[in-house]
Amino acid sequence: AQTIHQWPVAEIKAVGSPLSLGCTIKGKSSPNLYWYWQATGGTLQQLFYSITVGQVESVVQLNLSASRPKDDQFILSTEKLLLSHSGFYLCAWSLGNEQYFGPGTRLTVL
Amino acid sequence: GEQVEQLPSILRVQEGSSASINCTYENSASNYFPWYKQEPGENPKLIIDIRSNMERKQTQGLIVLLDKKAKRFSLHITDTQPGDSAMYFCAASVDSNYQLIWGSGTKLIIKP
Numbered sequence: 001a002q003t004i005h006q007w008p009v010a011e012i013k014a015v016g017s018p019l020s021l022g023c024t025i026k027g028k029s030s031p032n033l034y035w036y037w038q039a040t041g042g043t044l045q046q047l048f049y050s051i052t053v054g055q056v057e058s059v060v061q062l063n064l065s066a067s068r069p070k071d072d073q074f075i076l077s078t079e080k081l082l083l084s085h086s087g088f089y090l091c092a093w094s095l096g097n098e099q100y101f102g103p104g105t106r107l108t109v110l
Numbered sequence: 111g112e113q114v115e116q117l118p119s120i121l122r123v124q125e126g127s128s129a130s131i132n133c134t135y136e137n138s139a140s141n142y143f144p145w146y147k148q149e150p151g152e153n154p155k156l157i158i159d160i161r162s163n164m165e166r167k168q169t170q171g172l173i174v175l176l177d178k179k180a181k182r183f184s185l186h187i188t189d190t191q192p193g194d195s196a197m198y199f200c201a202a203s204v205d206s207n208y209q210l211i212w213g214s215g216t217k218l219i220i221k222p
Contacts, residue, residue: 051208101154102153
């Protein structure tokens, strides 16, 4: 059974529209959770991390926000998309040093 | 300093030969060094890692070396196969920190 799910799989959105991406972890108690962004052909940029429910730390500002409403859920959102938000969004979890990635959401902003 | 430099950005090797990717880090407190493989359209997958209490680790055709004095670590893929073609990323982190600092990636191309 897959440990980590992300939704949606892909999204095409207009500039200025809102966005909400989700990540759910199954079978792991109180994992650390992470959001990453990857431009096409680029490296991984960590955006946020959370070590407990209700607590989220920002690593880099990209006009995005994140929340952890439940132990197994991590949400990435923005009220207003920019063209530069296009890319591959990856959620990851860890219980120690090793981080394991979800399947990702491919976002295209037009 | 928090950067990780990864070289080369593109590496072409003949099938059956070895491939080596090198990374250097700045933060001397870094103590965990993972390597990820990412195939086109897929998520990165952890393939091997090494901690600062080791100098060498080997698993299934992969070797990782760590030189703490030089703040350098490297991935060596022996007997490369077409399935090894992918992007490879190195990263470094400090235990007390929840961030992984990533290298810029190496595109490995295995020539038949």
